[in-house]
Amino acid sequence: MTTPLETLRKKRAESVNRILQKGYLANTRVYVGMATCEIAAGSKDVMEVFQNAISTGKVKDVYLSQKGCAGRCNLEPTVEVVEAGKNPIKYGKVTKERAWDIITKHIINGEVIEEWVIE
Amino acid sequence: MKEHVITICNGTACINKDVRGLQNILEEQLVKLDLQDKVKINVSGCLGMCDKGPVMIVYPGYTIYGGVTEKDITEILQEHIINKRPISRLAIQEDNLFNRFFRIFGDTKFFGRQMRIALRNCGIIDPENIDDYIALRGYEALAKILTDMTAQDVIDEVKKSGLRGRGGGGFPTGTKWQFTADQINDQKYVICNADEGDPGAFMDRSAIEGDPHTILEGMIIGGYAIGANKGIIYIRAEYPLAIKRLEKALADAEAHCLLGKNILGSNFDFDIEIRLGAGAFVCGEETALIRSIEGRRGMPKPRPPYPSVSGLFGFPTLINNVETWANVPVVILDGGSWFSTVGTEKSKGTKVFALAGMVNNTGLIEVPMGTTLREIIYDIGGGLPNGKQLKAIQTGGPSGGCLPAEYLDTPIDYESLAKAGSIMGSGGMIVMNEDVCMVDVARFFIEFTQSESCGKCTPCREGTKRMYEILTRIIEGKGMPGDIEKLERLGSMTQKASLCGLGQSAPNPVLSTIKNFREEYEEHINEKKCRAGVCKALLNYVITEKCIGCGACKRVCPVDAIDGNKKQMHHIDNDKCIRCGMCMNTCKFGAIIKS
Structure with a gap:
């Protein structure tokens, strides 16, 4: 009989597999904060900008996900850009316009916009 | 932008092993090897690997180096930073549940001092995707107890951790579990108290919105430990997104056989349902919360009997706060003895x-x-x-x-x-x-508690109301000698005689401000003065000699309290003035001051 631990290990392998199939290993991963507070600060609009950029093919090889509150209340909405082999970058007070700049400057051209980075 | 970040643990254990000395050496070496433009050094709070200190983490890549010595520093810089070859001899492969946090946030000052156990996944995973949680060892604690731990083992582990109730009371969690487990009854309940009502508090909401599954996992483990098959999450209706995510989490967990009948193929069954609170602050008190779930008016009842003996519908009930539940999976997976290394002697975690x-x-x-x-x-x-x-x-x-x-x-x-x-x-x-008036703060909180008092017991109902009236009087400049003593007497009576925690703690804001800021109360009463300039009735606006007589203030004054001829100094009639401050905001010459 399989033990609960074995059952769970199987489930974990399946979960990891599903995450990988969603494109987790992409060159760039983008996380947008989507807790009540972040949504109130406008993160839904920011999410939309990233979603559009991906669905229209403006950016390729990007994994987009939402996340809960990380705790930087005064800097919300926050967006995190994780690129393979680089330090993760976290942007604060991201608006629709800033999101667009992050796409064109950072994700496409690889220039970090230091002014908005949360150090 | 720096290419690498080295995070240095500055927990007590690492400091004892002279991590600060190592940091100096590291800084010297960076200059010597001309790497100072490429490497940024960050200092963090305890990374939870105290036995392996001094600990450093090198990003990107998140390589953790333990037991670092002076000699190793040169090697790390030479090999890892310059030659890009991490040193496997020094690297430690820890898969503690919490330290993953530093992988993403370790390099900001804000997160460095923190240690995230309850919030370990918040801001890291997608809360609406159960795969994200399972991939990061989610539900492993549950699987572990179902595989090789008895109910008593689980309780012993929680006891060993030293975890205490995070709702505020600080009652030892393991002891509470033991009491409930010791009751012999076919029906028992597990409750998660998510009725977060303090003004300005949002811990529970963020924890649920960021990582709902950890609460569920904690509750299922609690149910297993005390022998319950039914869990209830009592959450306020004002948290729609948290409720939505909980509902999604419940459905996903059930679909994955992590909730419901025969969890993970074992013979343990557990169900969780959500009950919405109607927003009364007193329903955060456990006996009032239980009554509210029962469909009755949310009012506390005297204890004992405690809910662990006679709780929901008279059955033994284990009730813990959101944050307490979120700690449970870590206690099981990383162990009670590890958990008890974090924190102080009497307060762990x-x-x-x-x-x-x-x-x-x-x-x-x-x-x-x-x-x-x-x-x-x-x-x-x-x-x-x-x-x-x-x-x-x-x-x-x-x-x-x-x-x-x-x-x-x-x-x-x-x-x-x-x-x-x-x-x-x-x-x-x-x-x-310094811009805050302490009397005003005390009144703000007592205004809240007096309106939230359920009214069942007299000390709380009357005590909070009378304190509110006295404070209002003081703020309006009508305070009388003896008011402070009256507040102290009322406060201590309300503390001692009230039925539940709401009344027993309601005078705290008043008593603590009197204890620590008594002179402010005295000034309000005796000199009719508010040093912070907050209490409007004690405030006078005065026009000084800087006034050029432009008349701007006179035009904006809503009650015509300002008088004066053009190009001559104006005056404010303090009997007419309503202290709205419009004149001060309008004056371009800074001629109007508060006194």
Whole structure:
């Protein structure tokens, strides 16, 4: 009989597999904060900008996900850009316009916009 | 932008192993090897690997080096940074549940001092995707207990951890579990108290919105330990997104056989349902909460019997706060003995705080017990904006107290805060600067508690109302000698004679402000003066000689209290003035001042 631990290990392998199939290993991963507070600060609009950029093919090889509150209340909405082999970058007070700049400057051209980075 | 970040653990254990000396050497070596433009050094709070100290983490790549010596520093720089070859001999492969946090946030000052156990996944995973949670060892604690732990083993592990109730009371969690487990009854209940009602607190909401599954996992483990098959999450209706995510989490967990009948193929069954609170503050009190679930009016009842003996519908009930439940999977997976290494002697683990008020970085933080208020406000919070001076720190919301700046070095734990005259509470922390009037603060909180008092017992119902009236009188400039003593007497009676925690703690804001800021009360009563310039009735606007007689103030005054001829100094009639401040805001010459 399989033990609960074995059952769970199987489930974990399946979960990891599903995450990988969603494109987790992409060159760039983008996380947008989507807790009540972040949504109130406008993160839904920011999410939309990233979603559009991906669905229209403006950016390729990007994994987009939402996340809960990380705790930087005064800097919300926050967006995190994780690129393979680089330090993760976290942007604060991201608006629709800033999101667009992050796409064109950072994700496409690889220039970090230091002014908005949360150090 | 630096290419690498090296995070150095500055926990007590690592400092004892002279990690600061190593940091100096590292800095010297960086200059020597001409790497200072490429590498940034960060200092963090305890990384939880105390036995392996001194610990450093090198990003990107998140390589953890333990037991680092002076000699190793050169090797790390030469091999890892210059030659890009991580050193496997020094690297430690820890898969603790919490330290993953530093992988993403380790390189900001804000997160460095923190240690995230309850919030370990918040801001990291997609809360609406169960795969994200399972991939990060989610539900492994549940699988572990179902595979090779008895109910008593689980309780013993929780006892060993030293975990205490995070709702504010600080009752030892393991003991509570034991009481409930010892009751012989076919029907028992597990409840998660998510009725977060303190003004300005949002710990529970963020925890649920960021990582709902950890609450479920904690509750299922609790159910297994005490022999219950039914769990209820009592959450306020004002948290729609948290409720939505909980509902999704429940459905996903059930679809994955992690909830419901025969969990993970074992013979243990457990169900969880959500009950919505209607928003009464008193329903955060456990007996009132239970009555509310039963469909009755939310009012507390005397204890004993405690809910662990006779709770929901008269059955033994285990009730814990959101944050307590979120800690449970870590206690099981990383072990009670590991958990008990974090924190102070009597308060183990971490505590989540909602840091708010006049501080640069407001936010949701989680720090090890024993961290001082100074570290929270100045290191994590980044100090006060606009160069203002710290006046007081309010902890514990309407049930807590105000501590003056002298208490900055108080370590955060249940006992130290109580000794200083405040409480841990559920985790609200409000920073106040010199522009805040302490009498006004006391009135704000007592106004809240008197309107939230359920009215069942006289001391709370009448005591809070009368205190509110006296404070209002003082603020309106009608305070009388003897009012302070009256407040003290009323306060201590309400504390001692009230039925539940709401009344017993309601006078805390008043009593603590009297204790620590008595002179402000005296000024309000005797000199009719408010030094912070907050209490409008005690405030006079005066036009000074800078006035050129432009008449701008006269035009905006809504009650025609300003008089004066053109190009001559104007005057304010203080009997007519309603202290709206419009004149001061309008004056371009700074001629109007508050006095």
